[in-house]
Amino acid sequence: MDAYLEIAVVILRSEKRPLSPRAILAEAYRRGVVPPHLHGKTQHKTLQARVSEDIIIRREHSAFFRTAPGRFFLREFLTNRNLPEEFRRPVPTRRRVRELLRGPALSVDVSVLKKVAKENKTIKPQKIYALLKAERYRYDDPRDKNTNSVFIRSFVCVRRGPSILTYRLGRYRDDRDTFMSKRSIGFSTLAHIDEHTLFNLGDFGIVESGMRATKLDLDIPAIENIKASLSYFIWSPKAFGAADLLAVISFECPDWFEPTKRRLALNELAWLDFDTPVNDVEDFDPWSKTVLLAHYKASTGFNGKSGSKSSVPG
Numbered sequence: 001m002d003a004y005l006e007i008a009v010v011i012l013r014s015e016k017r018p019l020s021p022r023a024i025l026a027e028a029y030r031r032g033v034v035p036p037h038l039h040g041k042t043q044h045k046t047l048q049a050r051v052s053e054d055i056i057i058r059r060e061h062s063a064f065f066r067t068a069p070g071r072f073f074l075r076e077f078l079t080n081r082n083l084p085e086e087f088r089r090p091v092p093t094r095r096r097v098r099e100l101l102r103g104p105a106l107s108v109d110v111s112v113l114k115k116v117a118k119e120n121k122t123i124k125p126q127k128i129y130a131l132l133k134a135e136r137y138r139y140d141d142p143r144d145k146n147t148n149s150v151f152i153r154s155f156v157c158v159r160r161g162p163s164i165l166t167y168r169l170g171r172y173r174d175d176r177d178t179f180m181s182k183r184s185i186g187f188s189t190l191a192h193i194d195e196h197t198l199f200n201l202g203d204f205g206i207v208e209s210g211m212r213a214t215k216l217d218l219d220i221p222a223i224e225n226i227k228a229s230l231s232y233f234i235w236s237p238k239a240f241g242a243a244d245l246l247a248v249i250s251f252e253c254p255d256w257f258e259p260t261k262r263r264l265a266l267n268e269l270a271w272l273d274f275d276t277p278v279n280d281v282e283d284f285d286p287w288s289k290t291v292l293l294a295h296y297k298a299s300t301g302f303n304g305k306s307g308s309k310s311s312v313p314g
Contacts, residue, residue, distance in 0.1 A: 018073040021048040104139035107149035107191035154210025182285035189213035227252040
Protein backbone atom coordinates (compact mmCIF):
# COMPACT_ATOMS: atom_id res chain seq x y z
CA MET A 1 0.00 0.00 0.00
CA ASP A 2 1.07 3.57 -0.66
CA ALA A 3 2.87 5.11 2.35
CA TYR A 4 0.38 7.99 2.55
CA LEU A 5 -2.53 5.55 2.57
CA GLU A 6 -0.86 3.53 5.32
CA ILE A 7 -0.47 6.66 7.44
CA ALA A 8 -4.13 7.55 6.91
CA VAL A 9 -5.28 4.06 7.94
CA VAL A 10 -3.17 4.07 11.10
CA ILE A 11 -4.35 7.50 12.26
CA LEU A 12 -8.04 7.13 11.35
CA ARG A 13 -8.19 3.68 12.95
CA SER A 14 -6.72 5.08 16.14
CA GLU A 15 -8.79 8.30 16.22
CA LYS A 16 -12.07 6.61 15.23
CA ARG A 17 -13.38 9.83 13.71
CA PRO A 18 -13.25 11.53 10.29
CA LEU A 19 -10.29 13.84 9.78
CA SER A 20 -8.96 16.21 7.15
CA PRO A 21 -5.62 15.44 5.44
CA ARG A 22 -3.93 18.21 7.46
CA ALA A 23 -5.23 16.75 10.70
CA ILE A 24 -4.17 13.23 9.71
CA LEU A 25 -0.61 14.34 9.01
CA ALA A 26 -0.41 16.55 12.10
CA GLU A 27 -1.39 13.61 14.28
CA ALA A 28 0.96 11.30 12.37
CA TYR A 29 3.91 13.62 13.03
CA ARG A 30 2.92 13.98 16.68
CA ARG A 31 2.99 10.20 17.03
CA GLY A 32 6.17 9.81 15.03
CA VAL A 33 4.69 7.45 12.43
CA VAL A 34 5.72 9.41 9.33
CA PRO A 35 8.58 7.59 7.55
CA PRO A 36 11.73 9.70 7.16
CA HIS A 37 11.65 9.39 3.37
CA LEU A 38 8.42 11.40 3.13
CA HIS A 39 9.02 15.10 2.84
CA GLY A 40 7.63 18.28 1.28
CA LYS A 41 5.68 21.40 2.13
CA THR A 42 2.42 20.15 0.60
CA GLN A 43 2.25 16.63 1.99
CA HIS A 44 -1.37 17.15 3.02
CA LYS A 45 -2.26 17.77 -0.64
CA THR A 46 -0.47 14.61 -1.69
CA LEU A 47 -2.25 12.62 1.01
CA GLN A 48 -5.62 14.01 -0.05
CA ALA A 49 -4.91 13.22 -3.69
CA ARG A 50 -3.86 9.64 -2.91
CA VAL A 51 -6.88 8.93 -0.69
CA SER A 52 -9.27 10.56 -3.18
CA GLU A 53 -7.82 8.55 -6.02
CA ASP A 54 -8.08 5.33 -4.01
CA ILE A 55 -11.78 6.01 -3.38
CA ILE A 56 -12.46 6.78 -7.05
CA ILE A 57 -10.55 3.84 -8.49
CA ARG A 58 -11.32 1.13 -5.94
CA ARG A 59 -14.84 2.32 -5.05
CA GLU A 60 -16.38 0.00 -2.43
CA HIS A 61 -13.08 -1.87 -2.19
CA SER A 62 -11.29 1.23 -0.94
CA ALA A 63 -10.41 1.38 2.75
CA PHE A 64 -11.73 4.96 2.81
CA PHE A 65 -14.85 7.02 2.25
CA ARG A 66 -15.77 10.69 2.54
CA THR A 67 -18.04 11.98 5.28
CA ALA A 68 -17.84 15.52 3.87
CA PRO A 69 -15.73 17.34 1.29
CA GLY A 70 -12.12 17.08 2.43
CA ARG A 71 -12.84 14.74 5.37
CA PHE A 72 -12.11 11.02 5.30
CA PHE A 73 -12.89 7.97 7.40
CA LEU A 74 -12.40 4.20 7.22
CA ARG A 75 -14.94 1.90 5.61
CA GLU A 76 -14.36 -0.66 8.36
CA PHE A 77 -16.28 1.63 10.75
CA LEU A 78 -19.42 1.89 8.60
CA THR A 79 -21.24 -0.72 10.69
CA ASN A 80 -19.89 0.38 14.06
CA ARG A 81 -23.01 1.66 15.85
CA ASN A 82 -20.93 2.88 18.77
CA LEU A 83 -19.85 5.78 16.59
CA PRO A 84 -22.06 8.80 15.75
CA GLU A 85 -24.22 8.36 12.67
CA GLU A 86 -22.65 11.36 10.94
CA PHE A 87 -19.30 9.54 11.11
CA ARG A 88 -20.82 6.62 9.18
CA ARG A 89 -22.64 8.47 6.42
CA PRO A 90 -20.70 8.52 3.13
CA VAL A 91 -21.18 11.43 0.76
CA PRO A 92 -21.43 10.55 -2.95
CA THR A 93 -18.16 10.72 -4.84
CA ARG A 94 -18.28 12.06 -8.36
CA ARG A 95 -15.89 10.46 -10.80
CA ARG A 96 -12.91 12.75 -11.10
CA VAL A 97 -12.03 14.36 -14.40
CA ARG A 98 -8.30 14.70 -14.26
CA GLU A 99 -6.77 18.10 -14.65
CA LEU A 100 -4.77 18.50 -17.83
CA LEU A 101 -2.86 21.50 -16.47
CA ARG A 102 -2.19 21.62 -12.76
CA GLY A 103 0.95 23.57 -12.05
CA PRO A 104 4.64 23.39 -12.92
CA ALA A 105 5.70 20.43 -15.07
CA LEU A 106 9.00 18.67 -15.72
CA SER A 107 10.99 20.13 -18.62
CA VAL A 108 14.43 20.52 -20.13
CA ASP A 109 15.86 23.43 -22.09
CA VAL A 110 15.67 22.92 -25.85
CA SER A 111 19.38 23.71 -26.22
CA VAL A 112 20.23 20.94 -23.73
CA LEU A 113 17.91 18.44 -25.41
CA LYS A 114 19.43 19.06 -28.85
CA LYS A 115 22.78 17.78 -27.57
CA VAL A 116 21.43 14.27 -26.90
CA ALA A 117 18.34 13.96 -29.12
CA LYS A 118 17.81 13.77 -32.85
CA GLU A 119 14.45 14.73 -34.24
CA ASN A 120 12.05 11.84 -34.96
CA LYS A 121 14.56 9.31 -33.61
CA THR A 122 13.90 7.17 -30.57
CA ILE A 123 16.03 8.12 -27.57
CA LYS A 124 17.11 5.58 -24.98
CA PRO A 125 15.66 6.37 -21.54
CA GLN A 126 19.12 6.37 -19.99
CA LYS A 127 20.10 9.46 -22.03
CA ILE A 128 17.22 11.55 -20.73
CA TYR A 129 17.56 10.18 -17.21
CA ALA A 130 21.22 11.23 -17.27
CA LEU A 131 20.15 14.80 -18.06
CA LEU A 132 17.61 14.81 -15.26
CA LYS A 133 19.98 13.29 -12.70
CA ALA A 134 22.59 15.88 -13.66
CA GLU A 135 19.98 18.48 -12.66
CA ARG A 136 19.61 19.70 -16.24
CA TYR A 137 15.88 20.06 -15.72
CA ARG A 138 13.37 22.52 -14.31
CA TYR A 139 9.67 22.80 -13.54
CA ASP A 140 7.94 25.40 -15.70
CA ASP A 141 4.39 26.55 -16.34
CA PRO A 142 3.11 24.73 -19.49
CA ARG A 143 0.90 27.73 -20.29
CA ASP A 144 3.90 30.00 -20.69
CA LYS A 145 4.51 30.34 -24.43
CA ASN A 146 7.61 32.50 -24.01
CA THR A 147 9.91 29.71 -22.92
CA ASN A 148 12.62 27.49 -24.33
CA SER A 149 11.35 24.57 -22.27
CA VAL A 150 10.56 21.19 -23.79
CA PHE A 151 8.04 19.49 -21.50
CA ILE A 152 8.32 15.79 -20.77
CA ARG A 153 4.96 14.19 -21.42
CA SER A 154 4.08 10.62 -20.46
CA PHE A 155 2.43 8.85 -23.40
CA VAL A 156 0.99 5.50 -22.32
CA CYS A 157 0.20 2.90 -24.96
CA VAL A 158 -2.26 0.31 -23.65
CA ARG A 159 -1.24 -3.08 -25.00
CA ARG A 160 -2.73 -6.54 -25.16
CA GLY A 161 -0.14 -8.75 -26.76
CA PRO A 162 0.39 -7.48 -30.33
CA SER A 163 -2.65 -5.17 -30.14
CA ILE A 164 -2.78 -1.56 -29.00
CA LEU A 165 -5.83 0.39 -27.81
CA THR A 166 -6.91 3.31 -30.00
CA TYR A 167 -9.65 5.90 -29.63
CA ARG A 168 -11.03 8.99 -31.32
CA LEU A 169 -10.05 12.25 -29.67
CA GLY A 170 -12.72 14.53 -28.20
CA ARG A 171 -12.73 17.93 -26.58
CA TYR A 172 -11.48 16.56 -23.23
CA ARG A 173 -8.11 15.94 -24.80
CA ASP A 174 -5.59 18.35 -26.24
CA ASP A 175 -7.34 21.36 -27.77
CA ARG A 176 -4.83 21.99 -30.58
CA ASP A 177 -6.45 21.95 -34.03
CA THR A 178 -4.15 19.20 -35.26
CA PHE A 179 -5.45 16.88 -32.51
CA MET A 180 -9.21 17.42 -32.74
CA SER A 181 -11.23 14.45 -34.04
CA LYS A 182 -8.06 12.49 -34.70
CA ARG A 183 -7.42 8.94 -33.59
CA SER A 184 -4.90 8.31 -30.82
CA ILE A 185 -2.90 5.35 -29.55
CA GLY A 186 -1.86 6.88 -26.24
CA PHE A 187 -3.01 8.48 -23.01
CA SER A 188 -0.90 11.50 -22.18
CA THR A 189 -0.13 13.68 -19.21
CA LEU A 190 2.60 16.04 -18.11
CA ALA A 191 4.95 14.96 -15.32
CA HIS A 192 4.00 17.54 -12.71
CA ILE A 193 6.13 18.67 -9.81
CA ASP A 194 4.07 16.78 -7.20
CA GLU A 195 4.63 13.48 -9.06
CA HIS A 196 8.34 13.47 -8.20
CA THR A 197 8.81 11.77 -4.83
CA LEU A 198 11.41 9.61 -3.14
CA PHE A 199 9.45 6.60 -4.38
CA ASN A 200 10.34 7.31 -8.01
CA LEU A 201 13.69 9.09 -7.97
CA GLY A 202 14.86 7.01 -10.92
CA ASP A 203 12.41 8.37 -13.48
CA PHE A 204 11.09 11.55 -11.78
CA GLY A 205 7.57 10.07 -11.64
CA ILE A 206 7.23 9.84 -15.42
CA VAL A 207 5.84 6.28 -15.50
CA GLU A 208 3.74 6.66 -12.35
CA SER A 209 2.11 9.89 -13.54
CA GLY A 210 1.32 8.34 -16.91
CA MET A 211 -0.24 5.26 -15.36
CA ARG A 212 -2.22 7.32 -12.87
CA ALA A 213 -3.75 9.35 -15.72
CA THR A 214 -4.42 6.28 -17.86
CA LYS A 215 -6.24 4.42 -15.10
CA LEU A 216 -8.41 7.45 -14.43
CA ASP A 217 -9.22 7.93 -18.12
CA LEU A 218 -10.18 4.28 -18.61
CA ASP A 219 -11.70 3.78 -15.16
CA ILE A 220 -9.33 0.89 -14.41
CA PRO A 221 -9.41 -0.08 -10.71
CA ALA A 222 -6.23 -0.31 -8.72
CA ILE A 223 -4.54 -3.61 -9.51
CA GLU A 224 -1.37 -5.32 -8.40
CA ASN A 225 1.64 -6.19 -10.55
CA ILE A 226 0.99 -3.57 -13.20
CA LYS A 227 3.24 -4.24 -16.17
CA ALA A 228 4.28 -0.80 -17.36
CA SER A 229 7.66 0.31 -18.59
CA LEU A 230 9.17 3.28 -20.39
CA SER A 231 10.22 2.08 -23.83
CA TYR A 232 11.89 5.22 -25.20
CA PHE A 233 11.64 8.97 -25.59
CA ILE A 234 10.94 10.67 -28.90
CA TRP A 235 11.06 14.33 -29.94
CA SER A 236 9.40 15.54 -33.10
CA PRO A 237 9.24 19.35 -33.06
CA LYS A 238 8.07 19.54 -36.68
CA ALA A 239 5.14 17.24 -35.89
CA PHE A 240 3.82 18.80 -32.72
CA GLY A 241 5.97 21.79 -31.83
CA ALA A 242 9.16 21.93 -29.80
CA ALA A 243 7.32 21.95 -26.48
CA ASP A 244 6.85 18.18 -26.03
CA LEU A 245 9.24 15.29 -25.48
CA LEU A 246 7.19 12.09 -25.40
CA ALA A 247 8.06 9.39 -22.90
CA VAL A 248 6.50 6.37 -24.63
CA ILE A 249 5.29 3.92 -22.01
CA SER A 250 3.99 0.42 -22.71
CA PHE A 251 1.23 -0.84 -20.40
CA GLU A 252 0.14 -4.46 -20.65
CA CYS A 253 -3.48 -4.20 -19.52
CA PRO A 254 -5.14 -6.83 -17.29
CA ASP A 255 -6.80 -9.77 -19.03
CA TRP A 256 -10.27 -8.82 -17.79
CA PHE A 257 -10.17 -5.28 -19.19
CA GLU A 258 -12.28 -4.55 -22.26
CA PRO A 259 -13.09 -0.96 -23.30
CA THR A 260 -16.80 -1.16 -24.09
CA LYS A 261 -18.03 2.23 -22.87
CA ARG A 262 -17.39 5.78 -23.93
CA ARG A 263 -15.48 7.40 -21.11
CA LEU A 264 -15.20 11.17 -20.98
CA ALA A 265 -14.50 12.13 -24.61
CA LEU A 266 -12.78 8.90 -25.56
CA ASN A 267 -14.82 7.70 -28.52
CA GLU A 268 -14.68 4.71 -30.86
CA LEU A 269 -12.38 2.64 -28.68
CA ALA A 270 -10.91 -0.26 -30.64
CA TRP A 271 -7.91 -2.58 -30.71
CA LEU A 272 -5.32 -2.19 -33.47
CA ASP A 273 -2.68 -4.69 -34.57
CA PHE A 274 0.43 -2.73 -33.66
CA ASP A 275 2.69 -4.71 -35.98
CA THR A 276 0.66 -4.07 -39.14
CA PRO A 277 1.03 -0.59 -40.69
CA VAL A 278 -2.27 1.30 -40.71
CA ASN A 279 -3.90 2.24 -44.02
CA ASP A 280 -4.10 5.95 -43.24
CA VAL A 281 -1.53 7.21 -40.77
CA GLU A 282 -2.81 10.77 -41.35
CA ASP A 283 -5.97 9.80 -39.47
CA PHE A 284 -3.92 9.80 -36.25
CA ASP A 285 -2.95 12.76 -34.08
CA PRO A 286 0.64 14.07 -34.40
CA TRP A 287 1.93 12.26 -31.30
CA SER A 288 0.40 8.94 -32.33
CA LYS A 289 1.59 9.33 -35.91
CA THR A 290 5.15 9.95 -34.70
CA VAL A 291 5.10 6.88 -32.43
CA LEU A 292 3.51 4.67 -35.10
CA LEU A 293 6.05 5.63 -37.77
CA ALA A 294 8.96 5.14 -35.36
CA HIS A 295 7.62 1.69 -34.48
CA TYR A 296 7.04 0.67 -38.09
CA LYS A 297 10.45 1.91 -39.17
CA ALA A 298 12.22 0.07 -36.37
CA SER A 299 10.35 -3.20 -36.90
CA THR A 300 9.75 -3.38 -40.66
CA GLY A 301 11.48 -0.47 -42.38
CA PHE A 302 8.09 1.03 -43.32
CA ASN A 303 8.28 4.84 -43.40
CA GLY A 304 4.65 5.82 -43.84
CA LYS A 305 4.57 5.93 -47.63
CA SER A 306 2.70 3.29 -49.52
CA GLY A 307 4.99 0.52 -50.75
CA SER A 308 8.18 2.08 -49.41
CA LYS A 309 10.70 1.03 -46.79
CA SER A 310 13.67 2.62 -45.14
CA SER A 311 16.62 1.31 -43.23
CA VAL A 312 16.03 0.05 -39.69
CA PRO A 313 17.71 2.36 -37.15
CA GLY A 314 20.44 0.94 -35.02
